[in-house]
Amino acid sequence: MTFPLSRRALHALAACLALCASAPAFADDTVKVVVPFAAGGTQDLVARVIAPALSKALDASVIVENRAGAGGTIGMAYVANSAGDGRTMALVSSSHHINAALYPKVSYDAVRSFAPAAHIGKTGFALMVSAAVPARNVAEFVAYAKANPGKLNYASAGNGSATHLGMAYLCAVAGLQMQHIPFKATGEALNEVLSGRVQAIMPASIGALAYLDDPRIRVLGLTSPVGREGALARLKTLSESGVPQFNYDSWYGLLLPAATPAATVEKINQAVARVLADPAVVAALDKAGIVPMKMSTAEFKAFAAKDVAEMRQLVQVSGAKVE
Numbered sequence: 599m600t601f602p603l604s605r606r607a608l609h610a611l612a613a614c615l616a617l618c619a620s621a622p623a624f625a626d627d628t629v630k631v632v633v634p635f636a637a638g639g640t641q642d643l644v645a646r647v648i649a650p651a652l653s654k655a656l657d658a659s660v661i662v663e664n665r666a667g668a669g670g671t672i673g674m675a676y677v678a679n680s681a682g683d684g685r686t687m688a689l690v691s692s693s694h695h696i697n698a699a700l701y702p703k704v705s706y707d708a709v710r711s712f713a714p715a716a717h718i719g720k721t722g723f724a725l726m727v728s729a730a731v732p733a734r735n736v737a738e739f740v741a742y743a744k745a746n747p748g749k750l751n752y753a754s755a756g757n758g759s760a761t762h763l764g765m766a767y768l769c770a771v772a773g774l775q776m777q778h779i780p781f782k783a784t785g786e787a788l789n790e791v792l793s794g795r796v797q798a799i800m801p802a803s804i805g806a807l808a809y810l811d812d813p814r815i816r817v818l819g820l821t822s823p824v825g826r827e828g829a830l831a832r833l834k835t836l837s838e839s840g841v842p843q844f845n846y847d848s849w850y851g852l853l854l855p856a857a858t859p860a861a862t863v864e865k866i867n868q869a870v871a872r873v874l875a876d877p878a879v880v881a882a883l884d885k886a887g888i889v890p891m892k893m894s895t896a897e898f899k900a901f902a903a904k905d906v907a908e909m910r911q912l913v914q915v916s917g918a919k920v921e
Contacts, residue, residue, distance in 0.1 A: 627658045627659070627685060628658065628659045628660075628661060628685065629652075629653075629656060629658045629659065629660045629661070629684070629685050629686075629687070630660075630661055630663050630685060630686045630687070631645050631649060631652075631660060631661070631662050631663070631687055631688075631689050631852070632663050632664075632665055632673050632676060632677050632686065632687065632688045632689070633645050633662060633663070633664050633665070633666075633673065633688075633689050634665055634666065634670035634671070634672065634673025634674050634677075634688060634690070634694075635664065635666050635670055635673070635755060635756070635759070635783065636664055636666040636755075636782050636783035637664050637783070638783050638784065638785040639755055639783055639784045639785070640691070640721065640784070640801075640802040640804060640805075640848075640850075640886070640888075641689055641690070641691050641850065642662070642664060643804070643886055644689060644718060644719075644850045644883070644886070644888065645662045645689040646662055647879060647882045647883060647886065648718065648870070648873050648879060649661070649662050651872075651873040651876050651878070651879050652869060652870065652873050655869035655870075655872045655873055656865075656866075656869050662689075666782065666783070668701070668757075668758075669693070669697055669700065669701065669756050669757045669758025669759060669762075669920070670690075670693055670694065670697060670756075670758060670759070671697055671701050671704045671758070673688065674688055674690070674694060674697070674704075674706060674708075675704065675705050675706050677712070677853065677854075677855060678705070678706035678711040678712065678855060678856070679705075679706075679855075680855050681855070681857075682713075682854065682855040682856070682857030682858035682859065682862070683858070683862070684854065684858060684862040684863075684865065684866060686854075686855065687715065687852050687853060687854050687866065688712070688852065688853045689718075689850065689851075689852055690850070690851060690852075690853055691760055691848045691849060691850050691851075692760050692763075692847075692848040692849055692905065692909060693758060693759050693760045693763075693848070694708060694853070695708055695902070695905050695906040695908075695909035695910075696758055696759075696760065696763050696909050696912075696913060696918075697758045698906055698909065698910065699909060699910040699913035699914070700757065700758045700913060700918065700919070700920050701758060701920065708906055709902065709903065709906055710856060711855070711856050712853040712854065712855065712856055713853065713854045713855065713856055713858045713863045714851065714853060714863075714895065714898040714899045714901075714902045715851070715852045715853060715854045715858075715863050715866040715867055715870070715895065715898070716851055716852045716866055716867045716869075716870035716871075716892070716893070716895075716898065717849065717850075717851045717891060717892060717893040717897070717898045717901065718849075718850040718851050718852070718870065718874070718883075718888075718890065718891070718892075719849070719850055719874075719883055719888045719889050719890045719891045720824050720825075720847055720848065720849045720850070720888065720889050720891055721802050721803055721804065721824060721825050721847060721848055721850070721886070721887050721888045721889070722802070722803045722820050722821050722822035722823070722824040722825045722826065722846075722847045722848075722887065723760070723761070723764050723800045723801065723802055723803060723820070723821040723822070723846060723847065723848070724800065724801060724802075724803045724805065724806035724817050724818075724819070724820055724821070724830075724833070725739070725768070725798070725800055725817075725818045725819050725820075725821065725836060726788075726791060726798065726799050726800070726801065726805075726806060726809065726815055726816065726817050726818065727739055727791070727797060727798045727799075727815065727816050727818060728791050728792075728794045728796070728797050728798070728814070728815060728816075729794070729813060729814050729815055729816060730794045730797070731750075731797050731798070731816075733816070733818070734816065734818075735818055735819070735839060735840075736818045736819045736834075736836055736839035736840045736841060737839060737840035739798075739818055740772050740774065740840055740841065743772075743774040743775075743776060744772075744773065744774060747774075747775040748775045748776075748777065750774075750776045750777070750797045750798065751776060751777045751778075751779050751796045751797055751798070752765045752769075752776050752777070752778060752779065752796065752797065752798040752799060752800070753779050753780075753781055753787035753788070753790050753791055753796040753798070753799045754778060754779070754780050754781065754787055754799070754800075755780075755781060755782070755783055755784040755786075755787055755801075756780045756781065756782060756783075757780050757920045758920060759780075759784075760802070760848045761784060761787065761799065761800050761801055761802075762778065762780065762918060763912065763913065763916060763918050764800040764821060764846050765778070765798065765799070765800045766778065766916040766917060766918035767844075767846060767912060767915065767916040767918070768800070768821075768836070768841065768844065768846075769916070769917075770915055770916045770917050771841060771843075771844050772841050772844075776797075776798070779796055784799075784801050784802075784805060787799055787801075788801060788805060791815060792809075792812075792814045792815055793814075794814075800821065802848065802887060803820060803824075803825050803826075803830055803887040804885075804886045804887040804888070806820075806830065806833075807829060807830070807887070810829055817833060818839070819833055819834050819835060819836045819838075819839045820833050820834070820835050820836070821835065821836055821844065821845065821846040821847065822835065822845050822846055822847035823835060824847045824889055825887040825888065825889055827884070830887065849891075849901075849905070850888065851898060851902075852866060852870065854866065860895075863895055864895055867894065867895045867898075870892065871892050874890045874892045
């Protein structure tokens with residue numbers, strides 16, 4: 599026996615079937631979260647914090663894969679060329695949009711090659727200097743650097759990284775002449791400052807926590823009020839300490855290949871929303887100096903479009919270049 603359906607019911611059924619066909623049933627699948635930088639950096643940390651909860655939310659095995667090189671562009675090219683089935687995504691930060699200005703000849707477009715799936719949160723950065731530098735606050739460091747043009751170096755996690763642009767931006771705003779020394783990862787760069795071979799670095803604020811009382815290095819200030827809690831609350835921002843109106847922070851989010859169906863993008867967004875509602879995840883991100891901040895897919899898409907324009911302007915103002 600059959601039951602006739604109204605035209606409205608038939609349309610609704612067709613829409614439902616289309617949605618089910620386009621959205622992957624992640625159960626028993628492997629979902630790859632690509633981090634375009636080496637292990638040990640903040641992007642890697644965020645990926646590994648959310649991976650277990652994301653695995654549960656998607657009912658899939660979520661693995662983190664580091665594909666470092668060329669300021670993050672190697673890993674992003676890999677994701678851009680991956681199948682749009684929701685099983686390969688990139689965990690990115692502001693450096694992704696920074697690269698749009700620093701690397702004009704990469705094989706992908708920072709906006710058109712990706713589908714913004716989920717915003718995760720924001721973090722600030724910290725200005726840290728070797729103990730060999732005779733400066734105990736931001737104002738003294740700026741004065742010392744100005745008195746020694748071209749004699750001081752700063753380390754970063756690589757050309758185009760957020761640690762690179764942050765210091766280049768500070769040099770432009772404060773009128774400093776410092777040499778950029780790129781490394782493969784934040785940890786490697788930080789070791790050079792700890793040893794005294796390089797004079798300064800600007801890692802994500804989480805990088806400052808373990809060194810607040812370390813005699814080898816001084817944490818002079820924070821670049822943004824974002825994440826200014828706990829032990830970091832004792833630090834002033836750079837704008838409060840001699841570099842007026844300086845503000846610099848970074849965001850973290852997940853991007854999918856542009857060919858990914860809208861239903862799949864939405865599925866990832868909703869999964870991340872559940873992840874960010876997990877108290878254990880929130881606590882882990884807070885401990886890392888990251889303020890959780892979820893957005894809808896529409897909100898994240900609008901945010902990304904605005905951010906890439908702002909990062910282009912910031913790169914131009916800072917004078918940062920890929921050597």
